[in-house]
Amino acid sequence: MLKLSNETKVGILTVLGITLLVLGFNLLKGKSLFSHNRTIYAVYKQVNGLQPSNAVQVNGLVVGTVSKLDVMNNDPSRILVSITLTKDLDIPRNSIARITSDLLGVKTVQVDLGNAKEYLQNNDTIYAGVDGSFTDALKQQLNPLVTKLQGTLSHIDTVLLTVTAILDTTAKGNLQDAIRHLSVTMNNLSHTTASLNGMLDPNKGNVQATFNNLASITGNLKDNNAKISGILDNAKKTTDALANGNIEKTLLQLQQTVNSLNATMAKLNSTDGTVGLMLNDKKVYNNLQYSLGNLNKLLEDLRVNPKRYVHFSLFGKKDKTKPLPSDSVTAQ
Incomplete structure (x- = not known):
């Protein structure tokens, strides 16, 4: 069996490390050494903080990563982004x-597929293409509101100035x-x-007392309902009798x-009849008064000298006539 020295073992471990x-560095950068990858490029004016290893998606599916970002020809307005596609798919040329x-x-780099028949x-x-950030979208939504708010504040300031001008010392006193x-x-x-x-x-309000009195009156009417009915019947009988008479x-x-x-x-007011003449003719009235006066004198003389009118004497002696008393001289 081959025996390796310690130096050989250290060398082998160093190479493996x-x-x-x-391999780990390339994996972290999104590169794969054991698969067939494709690289495509995109030129942006700004990348909004895009970094290597950011995902590349198509319809929400991760199909690759951003491998590198470079400035083209030292022009910061042209940034070259290298995109490594790890999946084998056809991307139309007019995609974005x-x-x-x-x-x-x-x-994230989102690939919007086009409809071209040729592929990258x-x-x-x-x-x-670059979508606006959330802050940009928020600014875009808030800008009209800020403009309206500025206009509103301007109008409020104008109104306050007008109110201040109106409310002088006299107006404040009023x-x-x-x-x-x-x-x-x-x-x-x-x-x-x-x-x-x-x-x-x-308990003791006027309205409540009024209602109590009204209730008392209605109670009395209810209690005397028979009497009222009798009175109405009598009145009806009377009106019927008058109607039938x-x-x-x-x-x-x-x-x-x-x-x-x-x-x-x-006739009484006219002077044609006797009564009318007596009532309306002053001459007839005066004659009547004169006749009544004479009659009154005659009666008075008859009372005072009755023998003048009735002769009755045993000896034939004639009495002496008496004058009328003084109280009977005036005849009414």
Whole structure:
């Protein structure tokens, strides 16, 4: 059996270590020494932090890795990205390699397949594209809001300046007076509310007393329902009797009586009849008064001197005539 020296063993271990180191480094860079890989290139103006070993995906499937990034001709606006494809697949020539990132900021080259009939070969160049980062998208969404906010703040500033210009010393005094009047109004409203609460008190409020009185009245009406029904029946009987009676004949007779009375009053007021002359002719009245006066004198004389009118004497002596008393001189 071959016996190896210690120096040989150290040398073999050193070679194996170096080999494993190279293989591990290439594996970390996404290279495989035991498979047939293809390399394609893409030129970007910016790579948004893309690093070697970042994944290359097609429709979410990892098909390779980013192997190297170089600056072309010392021009920082042209960055050459080498893409190693570890899977054997056909990529149309009009496909686009876009640099994207997720919410955690991990960069990925996403290959959007085209519809060309020709396919990329080894060392060909693919079209490059860069998606905006999450921050860029957020900025893009916030920029219109920032613009609107700036306009709103400008309008608010204008309104505040206008309000400041309006609220001078006089306006401030008027505003204070208005606030004081508002305070007085609120106090009056509080008193009114308290009064309403007192009126609506279920124990001693006016509204409750009114309802109690109304309930008492309705109770009395209910208790006297029979009496009210009797009164209504009597009223109905009376109206029925009036309706059934010969009211038209009675009213006709009453009308005739009124007409006769009017005719009588007309005759009394006129000077054609005796009564009318007595009532309306002053001369007849005076003559009547004069006749009554004379009749009164005659009666008075008959009372005082009865023998003047009746002669009765046993001896034929004629009595002496007496004058009329003084109280009977004036005749009414």
